[in-house]
Amino acid sequence: MKNKRLPLILGALISVALIVSIFVVYNYKNNQKSNASDEQKLTTEQAEKDSPTMEEPKKTTENPVKPEQQPDENGYLPNQTLPTEPTYINGILLANKIYPLPSTFAPGENPEARQALDQMLVAAKQQGFDLVAFSGYRSFDYQTKLYNNYVNRDGQAAADRYSARPGYSEHQTGLAFDIGERGKEDLWLTEEFGETPAGQWLMTHAQDFGFILRFPKDKEDITGYMYESWHYRYVGSDKAKEIKKQSITLEEYLGVK
Numbered sequence: 186m187k188n189k190r191l192p193l194i195l196g197a198l199i200s201v202a203l204i205v206s207i208f209v210v211y212n213y214k215n216n217q218k219s220n221a222s223d224e225q226k227l228t229t230e231q232a233e234k235d236s237p238t239m240e241e242p243k244k245t246t247e248n249p250v251k252p253e254q255q256p257d258e259n260g261y262l263p264n265q266t267l268p269t270e271p272t273y274i275n276g277i278l279l280a281n282k283i284y285p286l287p288s289t290f291a292p293g294e295n296p297e298a299r300q301a302l303d304q305m306l307v308a309a310k311q312q313g314f315d316l317v318a319f320s321g322y323r324s325f326d327y328q329t330k331l332y333n334n335y336v337n338r339d340g341q342a343a344a345d346r347y348s349a350r351p352g353y354s355e356h357q358t359g360l361a362f363d364i365g366e367r368g369k370e371d372l373w374l375t376e377e378f379g380e381t382p383a384g385q386w387l388m389t390h391a392q393d394f395g396f397i398l399r400f401p402k403d404k405e406d407i408t409g410y411m412y413e414s415w416h417y418r419y420v421g422s423d424k425a426k427e428i429k430k431q432s433i434t435l436e437e438y439l440g441v442k
């Protein structure tokens with residue numbers, strides 16, 4: 186009787202041991218995963234949530250330090266120095282007069298933004314609007330030259346209303362484009378572009394391609410810039426649609442204003 190039962194008991198014991206070891210190994214692996222840094226976890230979660238996603242991993246600053254100082258009459262913080270890291274909020278790169286970019290930040294043109302831009306320009310053309318992006322990614326050095334030229338021409342206060350100081354330009358993100366109509370170059374960089382059928386088409390449809398009109402009318406106190414009918418920023422279509430729906434600025438959407 187005993188001898189007959191022995192193989193059965195042994196078999197049962199081996200099965201239990203196997204199940205236990207599988208359980209232990211599985212738990213160990215899961216623990217290792219959850220020990221990965223919060224930042225990585227957030228990045229992955231964000232990336233899964235926001236489709237289409239940006240290509241590079243995002244450094245997510247959930248609660249960026251709000252500056253204690255008040256901006257000066259040009260919208261800049263007094264004695265502000267450029268940071269060593271760019272500011273991301275919920276995976277969105279922010280560049281404005283309060284949250285500048287490092288001088289070393291040089292990502293080049295964002296390929297996802299370029300692809301979306303090209304699709305938007307094709308769609309515009311199908312409606313009879315020959316749009317062109319006449320300015321896109323600008324390096325820190327190029328922005329330095331540009332800004333200094335404007336200051337020499339118009340003075341710093343005037344230049345600060347329409348041109349960003351080096352490190353403060355959204356063009357340095359590789360996600361912003363200045364758009365105008367081919368053949369109507371005289372309207373490039375003017376408010377009037379926004380009144381043309383082409384400018385109106387862009388304003389109405391940009392969000393479908395992931396773009397927002399970055400500096401809308403009457404929002405200078407929030408964005409730090411006067412109305413720019415030509416400056417569009419890529420944020421991805423889900424976010425762009427939400428921002429458009431709520432008629433808010435990127436600053437308001439990200440909770441920094």
Ligand SMILES: [Zn+2]
Nearest residue numbers: 361362363416
């Ligand atoms: Zn621009």
